[in-house]
Amino acid sequence: MKQRPIKVLIAKPGLDGHDRGAKVLARGLRDEGFEVVYTGLRQTPEMIVTAALQEDVDVVGLSILSGAHMTLLPKVTRLLRERGLGDVLVTAGGIIPDDDVPALKEAGVAAIFGPGTTIAEVAEYMRSHVRPPEA
Amino acid sequence: MSETGLRAEELADAAVAGDRRALARLLTAVENRTATAEAALRRLHPVAGGAHLVGITGAPGAGKSTLVAALIAEARLAGRAVAVVAVDPSSPITGGALLGDRVRMQAYASDDGVFIRSMAARGHAGGLAATSTNAATVLDAAGFDLVLLETVGTGQSEVEVAAAADTTVVLEAPDMGDEVQAIKAGLLEVADIVVVNKGDRPGAQRTASQLRAMLGSSTVPGPASGEQVVGEGRTRPKRPEVLVTTASTGQGVPELLAALDRHRSAGRDGLADAARLARAEAQVWAIVSERLRDRFHGAAARPVTEATLRAVAEHRLDPYSAADRLLAALDGEQPRP
Numbered sequence: 179m180k181q182r183p184i185k186v187l188i189a190k191p192g193l194d195g196h197d198r199g200a201k202v203l204a205r206g207l208r209d210e211g212f213e214v215v216y217t218g219l220r221q222t223p224e225m226i227v228t229a230a231l232q233e234d235v236d237v238v239g240l241s242i243l244s245g246a247h248m249t250l251l252p253k254v255t256r257l258l259r260e261r262g263l264g265d266v267l268v269t270a271g272g273i274i275p276d277d278d279v280p281a282l283k284e285a286g287v288a289a290i291f292g293p294g295t296t297i298a299e300v301a302e303y304m305r306s307h308v309r310p311p312e313a
Numbered sequence: 314m315s316e317t318g319l320r321a322e323e324l325a326d327a328a329v330a331g332d333r334r335a336l337a338r339l340l341t342a343v344e345n346r347t348a349t350a351e352a353a354l355r356r357l358h359p360v361a362g363g364a365h366l367v368g369i370t371g372a373p374g375a376g377k378s379t380l381v382a383a384l385i386a387e388a389r390l391a392g393r394a395v396a397v398v399a400v401d402p403s404s405p406i407t408g409g410a411l412l413g414d415r416v417r418m419q420a421y422a423s424d425d426g427v428f429i430r431s432m433a434a435r436g437h438a439g440g441l442a443a444t445s446t447n448a449a450t451v452l453d454a455a456g457f458d459l460v461l462l463e464t465v466g467t468g469q470s471e472v473e474v475a476a477a478a479d480t481t482v483v484l485e486a487p488d489m490g491d492e493v494q495a496i497k498a499g500l501l502e503v504a505d506i507v508v509v510n511k512g513d514r515p516g517a518q519r520t521a522s523q524l525r526a527m528l529g530s531s532t533v534p535g536p537a538s539g540e541q542v543v544g545e546g547r548t549r550p551k552r553p554e555v556l557v558t559t560a561s562t563g564q565g566v567p568e569l570l571a572a573l574d575r576h577r578s579a580g581r582d583g584l585a586d587a588a589r590l591a592r593a594e595a596q597v598w599a600i601v602s603e604r605l606r607d608r609f610h611g612a613a614a615r616p617v618t619e620a621t622l623r624a625v626a627e628h629r630l631d632p633y634s635a636a637d638r639l640l641a642a643l644d645g646e647q648p649r650p
Contacts, residue, residue, distance in 0.1 A: 182345050183408055183433070208409035213433045218416035225422040229415060232430055234337040262334050 184308055185213045186237040189226045191254060194244035195219060199272065203239065206297030212304070223250060227257040230266060236308040239300075240287075242272040248281065255286035265309045271295065321352035328353075328455045329360060333428065336455050340430055343447045354447055357454035364396075364453035365577050368475030370466035370500065371484030376510040378417040380484060380560035380569075381463050385418065385427055387563070387570045388459050394426040396457035398448050400441065400464040400474060403433045410434070414463060428457065434471065442473040443599045446592060449478075466500045476503040477592050480576045482569075483553075484508050485524065487517040501528065504553045505576050512557040512565055525555045609639060617642055 188204045190197055197219050204216045215233050217225070230238050238258070240251060247270065255268055270282065271291040279290050289303055321342075327335035342350035371377055381397055388395045399414035410433035421427035432448065434441050449460045462478055464471040475481050483504035501507060507528065509521045529552050554572050558565035609618040621638055624630035630638075 182341075183410075183435075204411055208404065208411045209407055211404075211407040211409045213403075213410045213412060215412045215415060215431050217419060218413075221419070222422065225419050228422040229419075229429075231334055232337055232428055233412075233415075234341045 183211055183213045184237065184304060185215065185233065185235045186239055186304065187215045187217065187226070187230050187233060187235045188239045188241065189217045189221045189229065190219050190241050191221050191223060191226060191250040192242055192244040192246045193220060194242070196243050197241070199243075200241040203241065203271065203297060203300065207239075207301060207304075210297065210301040212301065223253040223257050226254055227261055227263070230258065230263055231261055235266060237267045237269065237304050239304075240268070240270045240272075242270060242274070245273070247272070247274050248278055251282055251287055252285035259286070267304065267307050267309070269300070269304070271300075317348045318352045321349040322356055324349065325353040325356045325454075328451065329357070331425075331456070333425070336428065336451065337430070339451050340448055343451060344432060344435075344444060346444070350447065354450060357451055361450045361453035364449070364457055364460045365480070365573065366449050366453070366460050366462065366478040367573055368462045368464070368478030368481040369484065370464050370472055370475035370481070370503075371508075371510075372486070372500075373465055373467065375484040375486045376560050377463050377465075377484055378414045380508065380510055380558060380566075381414075381461055382418045382420070383558070383560045383563050383566045384459075384461060384570065385421065387566045389421075389424065389426060391570070393458040394428075394456060395459045395461065396428040396430070396452040396455075397461045397463060398430050398432055398445055398452070400432045400434055400445060400462070400471060402465060402468070402471070403435045405436055408435070428452065428455075434468075441470045442477050442595060445474045446477055446596055472500060472503060477588075477595065479588050480505045480573055482506045482508055482573075484510050485520065486511050487514045487520045501553075504528075506569070506572050507553050507555045508569060509555065509557045510560050512559040513562070517557055521555050521557050528553055528555065605643075608643065614639075614642065 186207055188200050190200050204214045207214050215229065215235060217229050226238065238254070240254060242250065251270055258264060258266055258268065268287050269289045269291065270287050274282070274290055274292065282290060288307060291300055324335045324339050328339050339350070339353055342353065369377055369381060378399070385395050385397070397418065399412070401410055401412045401414065403410040412431035412433060414431055415429055418429050430448070432445065445462055449462060452460050462474055464474045466472055466475070466483065481503050483500050485507060487509060507524055509517050509524065511517060556565060556569055556572060558569055560566065608614060618639060621630065621635045625632050625635045
């Protein structure tokens with residue numbers, strides 16, 4: 179059987195209104211052959227996790243520019259675990275200082291893509307790190 | 314029982330018991346057409362049948378997602394559990410898809426009575442209707458009262474998805490074109506209810522009256538008078554109701570929900586029954602044709618199948634005789650245990 183395309187949720191937690199990057203990534207991943215669920219701006223961690231659960235995504239990609247990443251990202255990973263979605267790959271992009279990266283990885287964010295990361299790099303990372311598909 | 318069968322039954326039972334994670338996983342299996350999906354659907358089909366299946370289609374930008382969001386709100390007020398399957402096209406080149414319908418339906422993150430699932434069309438010829446019908450069966454069995462199937466009304470297979478529902482709603486925006494455009498679109502032929510959305514825009518009422526005139530529809534809502542047969546024995550009301558909504562404010566949405574209910578109860582004895590029968594027919598024949606294909610390509614039959622296909626390709630045999638030959642070969646086969 180043909181391999182199912184990888185399904186990714188692209189979400190913007192928090193209150194910043196800049197979704198250009200998230201949209202560019204969503205479109206770029208579509209062109210890489212992913213099925214991309216785009217949920218738009220100002221998502222609460224609860225909204226993101228509900229969407230991830232209902233859509234049964236392989237990856238949650240979070241874009242955050244507001245500076246609230248140390249609160250919001252760990253909350254998303256914790257809620258994912260609580261709702262049985264601990265095997266979903268979580269990545270983040272946006273403006274995240276290097277100093278914060280170890281703590282975020284500790285909290286369960288698998289990869290952090292800073293400015294300048296290409297879409298091909300993101301796609302390649304996701305392809306090689308998603309959970310294997312079920313029969 | 315096989316491990317897949319056991320796993321499928323566990324998932325199915327959990328989904329029926331209200332486990333949303335299990336439900337989501339089952340929908341993935343349905344999309345991927347796995348053995349798990351088949352085993353689960355065998356178990357779920359007898360449980361399903363209580364939901365009202367509503368197809369919603371229309372041109373891009375007509376406001377389908379916004380209307381679906383408004384319908385969710387209205388149905389929740391009435392205490393009904395609502396599920397949405399939103400289908401978006403897949404790229405024929407990369408196979409990728411951008412599924413953006415949730416953007417307008419985010420208000421229900423902590424409401425267990427709402428479940429939204431996006432699906433990429435994945436370009437399987439004719440298979441999209443089968444997949445979405447199966448997805449609807451799963452959601453129906455999981456206890457949702459209203460299942461909304463939202464598709465872009467741009468391709469044959471997308472229109473078929475909406476048309477496979479108990480009630481099909483076709484959405485139009487005001488002044489999308491003159492009457493001739495509306496006839497050309499062909500979409501209206503599958504409509505049980507036509508909705509002119511963006512009712513706050515100038516021209517909405519005019520568009521609605523034009524559509525009513527064209528569709529021979531009255532302004533007075535009521536049971537459809539008379540029926541006509543539209544393709545393959547499908548019966549449709551002659552006169553779809555034409556309603557005006559402003560989905561962004563909720564204007565006209567209670568009336569739409571009422572019209573959906575009317576269509577369903579009017580159809581219990583006749584129309585919806587025909588729709589259900591047509592859906593069952595499409596479902597079963599799709600499976601029969603898939604199974605036949607599998608058998609022709611199975612280890613025993615493959616040499617004959619390939620030789621026959623090659624003969625047609627090289628014009629040594631016509632395709633009709635080839636089909637007869639293959640079917641005759643199957644007749645001689647022992648039925649599988």
